[in-house]
Amino acid sequence: MAAHSIAEGHGHAEHGHEEHHEQGFFSKYIFSLDHKTIAKQYLISGILWAVLGGLMSVIFRLQLAFPDMDMSFLKPVLGHWINESGKLDNNFYLALVTMHGTIMVFFVLTAGLSGTFSNLLIPLQVGARDMASGFMNMISYWLFFLAGVIMFTSLFLPHGPAGGGWVIYPPLSALEEANPGSGAGMTLWLVSMAIFIASSLLGSINYVTTILNLRTRGMSMDKLPLTIWSFLFTAILGILSFPVLFSAALLLIFDRSFGTSFYLSDIYIQGQALPNQGGSPILFQHLFWFLGHPEVYIVILPAFGISSEVISTNSRKPIFGYKAMILSMLGIMFLAFIVWAHHMFVTGMNPFLGSIFMLLTLIIAVPSAVKGFNYITTLWRGNLIFTPAMLFAIGMVSFFVSGGLTGIILGNAALDIQLHDTYFVVAHFHLVMGSAAFFAMIAGVYHWFPKMYGRMMNSTLGYIHFWISFIGVYMVFIPMHYVGIAGFPRRYYQWSGFKVFDTFADLNIVITVAAVITVFAQFIFIYNFFYSMFKGKKASANPWKSNTLEWTTPVDLGHGNWPGEIPTVYRWPYDYSKPGAPDDFIPQNVPFSATPESNTPEENDLIAKEKEIENIKFDYSIPD
Amino acid sequence: MIYIIAILAILFVVLTFKVISQTRKIINKNKAGGGELPYQGAADSANNINAAGLLVFWILAVVGTTWSYLHYSQYFLPEASSVHGRETDFWFWFSMAIITIAFFLVNTFLFLFSYIYRHSNKRRSAFYTHNNTLEIIWTTVPAVVMTGLVLSGLIVWSDITGDAPEDAEVIEITGRQFAWMVRYSGEDGKFGDANYKLMDDGSGNPLGLDFADPNSFDDFSNSTELHIPKGKPVLLRIKARDVLHSVFIPHMRVKMDAVPGMPTKFWFVADKSTDEMKAALNDTEFDYEIACTEVCGKSHFGMRMVLKVDEPEEYEKWKRAQKPVLTLNPDLLVKVPEKLKARALKYIEVEAPAAAAPKDSTATAVAAAVETK
Numbered sequence: 003m004a005a006h007s008i009a010e011g012h013g014h015a016e017h018g019h020e021e022h023h024e025q026g027f028f029s030k031y032i033f034s035l036d037h038k039t040i041a042k043q044y045l046i047s048g049i050l051w052a053v054l055g056g057l058m059s060v061i062f063r064l065q066l067a068f069p070d071m072d073m074s075f076l077k078p079v080l081g082h083w084i085n086e087s088g089k090l091d092n093n094f095y096l097a098l099v100t101m102h103g104t105i106m107v108f109f110v111l112t113a114g115l116s117g118t119f120s121n122l123l124i125p126l127q128v129g130a131r132d133m134a135s136g137f138m139n140m141i142s143y144w145l146f147f148l149a150g151v152i153m154f155t156s157l158f159l160p161h162g163p164a165g166g167g168w169v170i171y172p173p174l175s176a177l178e179e180a181n182p183g184s185g186a187g188m189t190l191w192l193v194s195m196a197i198f199i200a201s202s203l204l205g206s207i208n209y210v211t212t213i214l215n216l217r218t219r220g221m222s223m224d225k226l227p228l229t230i231w232s233f234l235f236t237a238i239l240g241i242l243s244f245p246v247l248f249s250a251a252l253l254l255i256f257d258r259s260f261g262t263s264f265y266l267s268d269i270y271i272q273g274q275a276l277p278n279q280g281g282s283p284i285l286f287q288h289l290f291w292f293l294g295h296p297e298v299y300i301v302i303l304p305a306f307g308i309s310s311e312v313i314s315t316n317s318r319k320p321i322f323g324y325k326a327m328i329l330s331m332l333g334i335m336f337l338a339f340i341v342w343a344h345h346m347f348v349t350g351m352n353p354f355l356g357s358i359f360m361l362l363t364l365i366i367a368v369p370s371a372v373k374g375f376n377y378i379t380t381l382w383r384g385n386l387i388f389t390p391a392m393l394f395a396i397g398m399v400s401f402f403v404s405g406g407l408t409g410i411i412l413g414n415a416a417l418d419i420q421l422h423d424t425y426f427v428v429a430h431f432h433l434v435m436g437s438a439a440f441f442a443m444i445a446g447v448y449h450w451f452p453k454m455y456g457r458m459m460n461s462t463l464g465y466i467h468f469w470i471s472f473i474g475v476y477m478v479f480i481p482m483h484y485v486g487i488a489g490f491p492r493r494y495y496q497w498s499g500f501k502v503f504d505t506f507a508d509l510n511i512v513i514t515v516a517a518v519i520t521v522f523a524q525f526i527f528i529y530n531f532f533y534s535m536f537k538g539k540k541a542s543a544n545p546w547k548s549n550t551l552e553w554t555t556p557v558d559l560g561h562g563n564w565p566g567e568i569p570t571v572y573r574w575p576y577d578y579s580k581p582g583a584p585d586d587f588i589p590q591n592v593p594f595s596a597t598p599e600s601n602t603p604e605e606n607d608l609i610a611k612e613k614e615i616e617n618i619k620f621d622y623s624i625p626d
Numbered sequence: 627m628i629y630i631i632a633i634l635a636i637l638f639v640v641l642t643f644k645v646i647s648q649t650r651k652i653i654n655k656n657k658a659g660g661g662e663l664p665y666q667g668a669a670d671s672a673n674n675i676n677a678a679g680l681l682v683f684w685i686l687a688v689v690g691t692t693w694s695y696l697h698y699s700q701y702f703l704p705e706a707s708s709v710h711g712r713e714t715d716f717w718f719w720f721s722m723a724i725i726t727i728a729f730f731l732v733n734t735f736l737f738l739f740s741y742i743y744r745h746s747n748k749r750r751s752a753f754y755t756h757n758n759t760l761e762i763i764w765t766t767v768p769a770v771v772m773t774g775l776v777l778s779g780l781i782v783w784s785d786i787t788g789d790a791p792e793d794a795e796v797i798e799i800t801g802r803q804f805a806w807m808v809r810y811s812g813e814d815g816k817f818g819d820a821n822y823k824l825m826d827d828g829s830g831n832p833l834g835l836d837f838a839d840p841n842s843f844d845d846f847s848n849s850t851e852l853h854i855p856k857g858k859p860v861l862l863r864i865k866a867r868d869v870l871h872s873v874f875i876p877h878m879r880v881k882m883d884a885v886p887g888m889p890t891k892f893w894f895v896a897d898k899s900t901d902e903m904k905a906a907l908n909d910t911e912f913d914y915e916i917a918c919t920e921v922c923g924k925s926h927f928g929m930r931m932v933l934k935v936d937e938p939e940e941y942e943k944w945k946r947a948q949k950p951v952l953t954l955n956p957d958l959l960v961k962v963p964e965k966l967k968a969r970a971l972k973y974i975e976v977e978a979p980a981a982a983a984p985k986d987s988t989a990t991a992v993a994a995a996v997e998t999k
Contacts, residue, residue, distance in 0.1 A: 093924045174869040267887025270825040271868040319751035349883045350890030353787030371768040381739040383752035387669045388676035407725035416782035420879045423919040484698045489876040491919040494927035505701040579751035
């Protein structure tokens with residue numbers, strides 16, 4: 003068990019890190035190596051991106067509900083994308099849905115969620131002074147920032163940003179003549195994603211290393227909070243799958259710029275037959291979804307971790323089936339790699355392959371169901387405190403269940419024929435991964451805000467935010483299933499050209515109104531977030547009476563996290579409402595020898611081992 | 627509509643500010659009260675309201691989903707007009723029934739427990755860490771249900787994607803930005819070769835028919851309507867010219883991507899003719915439609931083609947009335963190799979040269995072309 007803490011590694015005194023030398027503004031807030039600052043940087047970037055992504059959805063939802071609407075009032079913002087008659091340009095419509103998807107999936111729910119909470123919680127919950135490599139961590143954030151700047155720049159290109167859907171299937175994304183967004187917009191998209199992938203890898207490697215190597219005394223793997231388990235699995239998924247997206251993007255760059263034919267074959271466009279032959283657009287789809295599917299679990303696994311922690315703490319009850327939760331996350335992680343082609347049932351892929359992927363896909367429903375049941379059993383006979391975080395976590399479970407169930411239908415190749423690329427799919431994944439992960443992220447912010455800023459967020463605003471968002475999300479996505487069952491295809495600028503899709507105008511208005519309200523309700527949260535940062539009520543060290551290690555740190559925690567020695571861990575993180583104990587929680591750093599009244603016989607046996615754990619000496623020297 | 631949105635938006639903003647200012651008052655009041663609560667996380671006065679809210683939400687949600695489902699189901703697609711479609715519909719609704727039960731059951735437990743076990747100072751949570759029997763049960767039950775669904779799905783899927791019957795009517799459909807084109811093999815029942823390098827919109831050969839292959843002489847195409855016979859297997863050979871497209875026939879429950887460089891296929895049996903549907907739906911305007919479901923560019927939403935399901939006799943009659951590509955574009959004769967010219971000329975209509983002067987000029991052009999080659 004070798005542990006290297008950065009601080010120690012750099013030859014500082016072993017304890018007493020709160021007495022820090024004054025850091026300059028840049029090294030403290032901008033190019034910070036401190037995991038907590040980096041987490042905040044990720045969070046605030048994520049929030050800004052979420053605002054942009056959300057507002058984009060408002061624009062295209064308005065277009066879908068009111069195809070005849072005069073959008074001239076948006077002209078000051080969108081400029082030439084609103085034409086003379088006040089209509090949204092249909093190329094720009096596609097660019098909007100593409101950017102909405104890209105931003106939400108990668109910048110908000112990957113960087114904003116994993117980046118924020120892995121960075122914040124891993125060192126604090128495993129008992130480390132910082133990440134394994136603070137420098138890599140900083141680089142990871144700034145690469146993400148750079149990726150964001152490039153993607154943002156692409157919004158202002160004269161021909162618009164990438165517009166072939168967030169999945170950027172070639173040939174559409176490869177040929178500028180096929181779509182104006184496939185010119186410079188696509189180039190910037192690819193460059194941005196390549197940098198984003200580098201950022202994600204640097205982050206993930208750091209997460210895995212820190213979890214495996216920097217745990218404090220006594221923090222064996224079976225005492226890790228579920229958050230840490232989820233971040234570990236997420237990071238592994240990212241490390242193994244993001245490089246595949248990188249290769250897909252690289253080959254696409256070659257096809258676009260250097261005349262290769264990896265994805266292109268037999269194309270006649272704008273009166274010209276292209277010379278490319280022998281490539282396969284299906285190859286791209288395999289490579290893309292080899293990341294793309296694990297990506298949805300990269301998004302949802304941290305959400306599981308956060309909800310587990312929040313639900314257990316606020317139920318004042320151990321998470322039900324701790325081991326089953328870990329095993330099901332492990333199962334989901336493993337299966338996540340081998341189900342990618344269920345996105346491709348009707349692409350012309352060999353139907354036999356479709357059968358295999360259908361089988362594997364439906365297996366993934368089992369561990370997912372186990373998770374849902376375990377959350378509910380955690381609530382059962384609990385003593386529930388509905389903090390805003392708890393409400394959002396319960397909302398997350400509800401969305402995950404409701405949205406996940408339709409996955410059983412979509413994972414069935416025969417049924418997917420009709421539903422593929424319809425609004426049924428859109429409704430499904432927005433509930434199960436979009437809204438669920440988003441809710442967990444919000445829950446995490448409410449829950450760990452005191453640890454980030456030493457202040458509390460306003461809970462009344464939190465309740466209002468929850469109720470509008472929760473009802474709003476269901477009002478958007480339940481009706482959207484109906485639209486999907488009626489066969490409405492996605493990425494349509496309008497449906498009125500088809501008689502078969504000329505129904506449901508009223509339902510689309512309901513969806514849009516609900517979506518607009520939900521998006522704007524998020525400004526309550528943003529107000530609350532920034533207001534509380536400066537003016538919120540001062541937090542106590544452990545405001546939720548939680549067991550995990552981060553709550554043993556002082557309120558104003560500096561670089562190094564614990565002023566003295568890092569606490570030693572003796573027990574699992576879920577000793578809530580233990581029979582016999584005076585309080586309804588026993589933090590992880592309380593030894594069994596201090597709690598004779600609540601110990602089980604097996605735990606009494608562990609008292610003998612406590613000395614052993616306390617005497618562990620870490621070797622802080624970095625081996626050559 | 628825009629006014630409704632505007633009013634709602636304004637109302638919303640006003641309410642938000644109202645709420646924010648109200649809350650700030652409360653915050654300030656708390657500040658005035660002074661002193662930190664010992665447990666900030668302890669249940670506050672809103673705890674019961676939130677707990678009840680979750681339950682009330684769920685009751686309203688059950689009523690709302692049930693009502694909205696019953697109300698909107700009339701706008702779902704009518705019963706499938708194809709044989710396999712009715713089977714997938716059956717399994718769709720079968721699976722929907724299962725997941726709807728699970729949806730109501732699981733959410734009911736979630737919200738009911740939230741309400742029942744809301745915080746009370748008189749009670750303590752149960753220290754209930756795991757129960758292997760329970761875990762095994764709720765791993766097994768979904769596993770068994772899934773196995774059932776997978777098996778049914780596998781059987782249906784392999785039936786649908788299996789090889790088309792020998793006697794299937796083969797029709798080629800090609801996607802392009804932003805329209806569909808169909809091609810029939812003509813009276814010989816054989817498709818001529820086609821090559822994307824021969825595609826030429828200007829000379830009337832958008833499908834790239836290779837006139838070195840005599841089978842292509844009688845091939846005819848259509849870019850507004852796809853006609854298929856009722857009750858007979860139809861095999862669509864699906865191609866794309868530029869980018870990905872996807873053939874979607876909602877009423878037939880047919881969908882398959884069109885991929886440049888890789889022809890795909892989908893076969894089905896339509897067993898309700900367009901006329902029968904018109905009568906059944908009591909809608910004389912009704913037509914089957916083909917849409918594109920793979921994003922293909924700015925007019926993706928406009929790739930509409932009409933599908934006509936004819937009675938077999940009518941279908942044969944319609945086919946006989948169609949003119950081959952070569953007939954409609956006699957200029958293409960120049961693409962026919964010398965030794966096949968004679969066979970190709972049969973498809974060139976040289977109707978009464980004296981009768982119509984413009985036709986005449988075409989005919990002379992053709993004759994000239996023949997001579998020079």
